[in-house]
Amino acid sequence: MAPKTTLLSLLLAGVCLVGCGRPFEPATPPGFVDMGEERYGDEEYRATTADGAVIGIRAFENDPKGDLAFWSRAVENRLRTMAGYALLETRKVKARDETEGTLMRMGHDEDDNPHLYVVTVFVTEDYVYVLEAGGKKPEMERMMPQVEWAVSNFLPD
Numbered sequence: 001m002a003p004k005t006t007l008l009s010l011l012l013a014g015v016c017l018v019g020c021g022r023p024f025e026p027a028t029p030p031g032f033v034d035m036g037e038e039r040y041g042d043e044e045y046r047a048t049t050a051d052g053a054v055i056g057i058r059a060f061e062n063d064p065k066g067d068l069a070f071w072s073r074a075v076e077n078r079l080r081t082m083a084g085y086a087l088l089e090t091r092k093v094k095a096r097d098e099t100e101g102t103l104m105r106m107g108h109d110e111d112d113n114p115h116l117y118v119v120t121v122f123v124t125e126d127y128v129y130v131l132e133a134g135g136k137k138p139e140m141e142r143m144m145p146q147v148e149w150a151v152s153n154f155l156p157d
Contacts, residue, residue, distance in 0.1 A: 023059050023127055027096070027153030029146035047150075053135035053143045055150055059127045068123045072102035075121055075130065079106055085117060093148075095122055096155045101129075103151060107137075116140035120151050129156050 022043060028034045032047040032055060039046070045057040066074070072090075079085040085106035093103045101122040108115050114137040122129040131154060133147040134140065140147070
């Protein structure tokens with residue numbers, strides 16, 4: 001993912017990271033390798049392709065309480081205004097258990113190299129789930145079916 005994607009972490013600053021393991025079940029798509037809990041801990045999920053596309057998932061307590069519209073807009077605003085991403089597409093998606101989410105495709109150039117960043121937000125009463133996928137534009141375009149598969153097979157607790 002692009003270095004500026006770490007700004008998404010700041011979006012939810014002050015919101016406690018879930019500390020009792022993953023309150024979700026990730027789905028590693030074909031062509032990606034799960035980087036394992038030993039590398040990123042049991043609270044985060046990371047997977048990568050051999051060519052550098054990355055998927056990450058984090059869960060935060062839904063505190064202050066917000067709905068999907070609130071958290072999706074907060075993420076979008078942060079990425080557009082603070083990190084310089086251009087919003088290319090927004091659409092509704094569903095997780096494996098039919099939880100509704102918002103998927104946003106965003107573009108960003110780094111050193112004259114176009115990158116694509118896909119962030120999906122799911123919200124339950126207890127958690128905000130942020131699924132991120134990013135990399136150089138050609139690799140991300142090639143891997144978009146797998147990224148969308150990971151989103152539709154994601155299972156929040």
